[in-house]
Amino acid sequence: MTEAERQNYFELLRQKVQLDGWVILAQFAKNGVQKCSNLSVFRYNNELFLELLGTDFHLQKSKEVLYHTPSGDERPYIYSIFQRQAISN
Numbered sequence: 584m585t586e587a588e589r590q591n592y593f594e595l596l597r598q599k600v601q602l603d604g605w606v607i608l609a610q611f612a613k614n615g616v617q618k619c620s621n622l623s624v625f626r627y628n629n630e631l632f633l634e635l636l637g638t639d640f641h642l643q644k645s646k647e648v649l650y651h652t653p654s655g656d657e658r659p660y661i662y663s664i665f666q667r668q669a670i671s672n
Contacts, residue, residue, distance in 0.1 A: 584625065590635075593636060600667050601667065603666065605664060605666050605667075606664070607663070607664050607665075608661075608665070609661070609662045609663075610625075610626070610627040610660065611624045611626045611658070611661075612626060613627060613631075614626075614659055616656075619658070629661070629663055633665075640667050641666055641668050642664075643664045643665060644664045647660070647662075
């Protein structure tokens with residue numbers, strides 16, 4: 584995906600997820616591989632998710648998972664759950 588496509592994806596999340604709605608994101612972890620199936624991947628952590636989602640999304644739970652491919656390679660992923668809440672002043 585291009586940077587513009589990533590930005591558009593998160594913009595759509597901000598537009599479509601209603602107040603008290605939930606978002607589950609599963610992506611390549613920051614400490615993960617740079618390529619998968621010979622394609623470049625973009626890597627995430629919770630700080631980047633929060634930056635892209637905006638201040639009204641709050642991290643509820645997160646877990647990093649190490650997946651082992653059939654060839655024995657390791658692939659770190661991050662799974663995170665966010666809830667959209669009203670911004671408090």
